[in-house]
Amino acid sequence: METNELKRLFNPESIAVIGATENKEKIGYIVFSYINESKCKVYPVNPKYKSINGVKCYTNLKEIENDIDLAVIVLPAEQTLEALQECVEKGVRFVIPIASNFSETGEEGKKREEKLKLIIKGTSTRVLGPNTLGIFVPNVVDTMFVVKDRCKRPPKGSIAFVSQSGATAACIMDSCSFWEIGFSAFVGLGNKADLNECDFIEYFNTDPSTNVIVLYLEGFADGKRFLNVAKASKKPIVLLMAGRSTSGSRAASSHTGAMATSSKIVDGVARQANITRVYGEEEMVDIALAYSKLGPTNGKSVAIITSAGGFGVISTDHIEEDFSLNLAQLSPQTMNKLKEVLPEFASVKNPIDITAVATNDMIDKTLHILKEEKNIDIVLVIVLFQSPGITEKLVDILVKHTKSIPLVTTVIGSELADMATKELIKNGVPSYFSTYRAARAIAKIMR
Amino acid sequence: METNELKRLFNPESIAVIGATENKEKIGYIVFSYINESKCKVYPVNPKYKSINGVKCYTNLKEIENDIDLAVIVLPAEQTLEALQECVEKGVRFVIPIASNFSETGEEGKKREEKLKLIIKGTSTRVLGPNTLGIFVPNVVDTMFVVKDRCKRPPKGSIAFVSQSGATAACIMDSCSFWEIGFSAFVGLGNKADLNECDFIEYFNTDPSTNVIVLYLEGFADGKRFLNVAKASKKPIVLLMAGRSTSGSRAASSHTGAMATSSKIVDGVARQANITRVYGEEEMVDIALAYSKLGPTNGKSVAIITSAGGFGVISTDHIEEDFSLNLAQLSPQTMNKLKEVLPEFASVKNPIDITAVATNDMIDKTLHILKEEKNIDIVLVIVLFQSPGITEKLVDILVKHTKSIPLVTTVIGSELADMATKELIKNGVPSYFSTYRAARAIAKIMR
Numbered sequence: 001m002e003t004n005e006l007k008r009l010f011n012p013e014s015i016a017v018i019g020a021t022e023n024k025e026k027i028g029y030i031v032f033s034y035i036n037e038s039k040c041k042v043y044p045v046n047p048k049y050k051s052i053n054g055v056k057c058y059t060n061l062k063e064i065e066n067d068i069d070l071a072v073i074v075l076p077a078e079q080t081l082e083a084l085q086e087c088v089e090k091g092v093r094f095v096i097p098i099a100s101n102f103s104e105t106g107e108e109g110k111k112r113e114e115k116l117k118l119i120i121k122g123t124s125t126r127v128l129g130p131n132t133l134g135i136f137v138p139n140v141v142d143t144m145f146v147v148k149d150r151c152k153r154p155p156k157g158s159i160a161f162v163s164q165s166g167a168t169a170a171c172i173m174d175s176c177s178f179w180e181i182g183f184s185a186f187v188g189l190g191n192k193a194d195l196n197e198c199d200f201i202e203y204f205n206t207d208p209s210t211n212v213i214v215l216y217l218e219g220f221a222d223g224k225r226f227l228n229v230a231k232a233s234k235k236p237i238v239l240l241m242a243g244r245s246t247s248g249s250r251a252a253s254s255h256t257g258a259m260a261t262s263s264k265i266v267d268g269v270a271r272q273a274n275i276t277r278v279y280g281e282e283e284m285v286d287i288a289l290a291y292s293k294l295g296p297t298n299g300k301s302v303a304i305i306t307s308a309g310g311f312g313v314i315s316t317d318h319i320e321e322d323f324s325l326n327l328a329q330l331s332p333q334t335m336n337k338l339k340e341v342l343p344e345f346a347s348v349k350n351p352i353d354i355t356a357v358a359t360n361d362m363i364d365k366t367l368h369i370l371k372e373e374k375n376i377d378i379v380l381v382i383v384l385f386q387s388p389g390i391t392e393k394l395v396d397i398l399v400k401h402t403k404s405i406p407l408v409t410t411v412i413g414s415e416l417a418d419m420a421t422k423e424l425i426k427n428g429v430p431s432y433f434s435t436y437r438a439a440r441a442i443a444k445i446m447r
Numbered sequence: 448m449e450t451n452e453l454k455r456l457f458n459p460e461s462i463a464v465i466g467a468t469e470n471k472e473k474i475g476y477i478v479f480s481y482i483n484e485s486k487c488k489v490y491p492v493n494p495k496y497k498s499i500n501g502v503k504c505y506t507n508l509k510e511i512e513n514d515i516d517l518a519v520i521v522l523p524a525e526q527t528l529e530a531l532q533e534c535v536e537k538g539v540r541f542v543i544p545i546a547s548n549f550s551e552t553g554e555e556g557k558k559r560e561e562k563l564k565l566i567i568k569g570t571s572t573r574v575l576g577p578n579t580l581g582i583f584v585p586n587v588v589d590t591m592f593v594v595k596d597r598c599k600r601p602p603k604g605s606i607a608f609v610s611q612s613g614a615t616a617a618c619i620m621d622s623c624s625f626w627e628i629g630f631s632a633f634v635g636l637g638n639k640a641d642l643n644e645c646d647f648i649e650y651f652n653t654d655p656s657t658n659v660i661v662l663y664l665e666g667f668a669d670g671k672r673f674l675n676v677a678k679a680s681k682k683p684i685v686l687l688m689a690g691r692s693t694s695g696s697r698a699a700s701s702h703t704g705a706m707a708t709s710s711k712i713v714d715g716v717a718r719q720a721n722i723t724r725v726y727g728e729e730e731m732v733d734i735a736l737a738y739s740k741l742g743p744t745n746g747k748s749v750a751i752i753t754s755a756g757g758f759g760v761i762s763t764d765h766i767e768e769d770f771s772l773n774l775a776q777l778s779p780q781t782m783n784k785l786k787e788v789l790p791e792f793a794s795v796k797n798p799i800d801i802t803a804v805a806t807n808d809m810i811d812k813t814l815h816i817l818k819e820e821k822n823i824d825i826v827l828v829i830v831l832f833q834s835p836g837i838t839e840k841l842v843d844i845l846v847k848h849t850k851s852i853p854l855v856t857t858v859i860g861s862e863l864a865d866m867a868t869k870e871l872i873k874n875g876v877p878s879y880f881s882t883y884r885a886a887r888a889i890a891k892i893m894r
Binding site (some may be wrong): 385 | 461506520531549552593594597598599610611612613614616617618619621622624625658663665682687689690691692694695697698701702709726728729730746754755756757758759760761764765766767768769774792794796797798800802803831832833834835859860861862863865880881882883
């Protein structure tokens, strides 16, 4: 398969929903209605209906006169294979069988999945799944059967998220929607009977809207190929491989039927392919966010700006002691310039502590001065709205500066902190609620 | 000094504000007005005014006929010593000199602080500070000069927070107010010219409303005494000692004039005195929250309940691999009982994965069954509102169960997650936004 062929999967013009229904409680309705809300042409297929929500409904696939880019099968496992056979006959390019009860559940399921593989073997039809939520591309296509008012979709952005667990990924995206963390696409791998993570790493390397490829896996589909495609990846890869512990590996096997990969092997692969390995879902999103906004960043010298001395000390400890980065050494010229714009009792040595009299303007001027300093690779700004001189307008100032110097922020506080974090992220500045998480994100994207 | 004498500091009946003013822009007004809002009797002192906001104002301390429990001096450093002398003469028990420009800033400041010490030497007057925000006790007293609409105060709770950095502590409390994390008291140590962290560890051990003592320090005032009082503490102590790195220690010394203590020595003290050492402000609050709700917890066996398999695997990895705790082994009887109340395809082995069909009722029944299982010391519930069967009412169910079995929750999602987290914390269940933070909190409070 040409990698670029997957482009059609993420930009389908025509989608058949096999098993669409007008019963609003059912998955067959949810999937149909979300696709119907998109710009894609939708073809519901169900012999029971003439039309659903005013859209003409087809008795079977053959009846559809047009070509079908993607078919979503929302039928039970028992009826899925027959529908897939029809897709192959119709020449459908991509099929997403949603049903569970395949290889993840015992012998019968395994046999069923083998049959599924046989059906598509040698054909031009490719399968994502089974046992999957399918795909989501903001403003383009959404095959996820989780209801939107309970599970919000994230905005458009540059994170491509490939996950072996659908429910887990959906919850993570719901959380990201809250913080305005944007995605270029989501793929639920399901049982990986055909397409797997390797195909998507290759594809997202060709996708101009993707800056970082994020993987939640419970096992590799093909370790050797993974190593090769990951090595060849020009975009950063963030990998959360779950099942590191004995009990975790056992749980993963009963969850997705994943074969355990020893943590040491994963470490080896990560090292050889320059993958950023992470260990929890919060860390995964934190690092993805930093990569998506700033890309991999060169150097290891960090400048810190704070208006509360304690946070300067704590984040210096994280930067230097926990993540082995350097605190940027400021030149005497830089420090002299800072002295001119900051109060007398401010500390112009890095960490720069403006103290509680800090204003938006002082931070603006400080950033202007730091931009000219060659010893700095990235700046961590600790944003504290508790000082009366720091207002919402600081967000615009930081957004302006991030175009010329890589910025990461930590915002600590209540309502204003919440609001500013969302605005900062929306406008290109990775922002975190703790100095540790900010320092970790900085460390992981620096090479 | 009898430890219990400090009780008067945290429960003052009469407070003099020396340097009170009616200029709303000034610290002298902010401090006066917040104390005036409390139940304490306030005595503004300033020769310029007859009254402030309708409260009789005094020319000097001597004029006040009543005894004064606490005097807050909101005058510049240059005028502070004279005011302190008057406090000693009046027999004021506790004095909080707010001004900076003492030992933290060069030779002149150091001399001034030595004079301050001489003034109170041998008297019954004790000083908190100088260079401090003073104290805050919810619903009782608030001497902090940071404006409340920018820096909210946390609700009543059981965390006693003792901090060497005022601004940093204020920002942390603002953030805690947002999440309904409650405090029994806050103390800004300032320069520790007299009272220091040791006095407060002793005092909070006698304070029935305190469950956990949290310290942000940049150096020990008296290492030997610290070790002794910490060893004698019956309540858990959480310690964030900042300045671990070379640059951090240098920054701390210019921030609070703290003398660096090597991280190894701090580790030794922590080990000997059974202190929970933490390294960042988020971790500090996370662990304080868990202690404040659950206290130190015996055992090391954890049960996990989830409705998304991936989070079960990730948190199992954290519990077993990252924090060396045990995944509780469920007895066959327990698993059989679980099978009766959970769907056929649920996993009744720990981690218990109810899958996306989970309902409030299933979680309720699962907790009832787990309560009878002797192999479980604590339960981690992963709360996911993305499943239609999980609703806001789950919060009440969890709050009910936490009375009979220690519960920690991870809530991942958007608006509902935010709301539920606040409600859970408010009602006694430590709740976190990631599996890692929840697992870490569990690990640190288990002994």
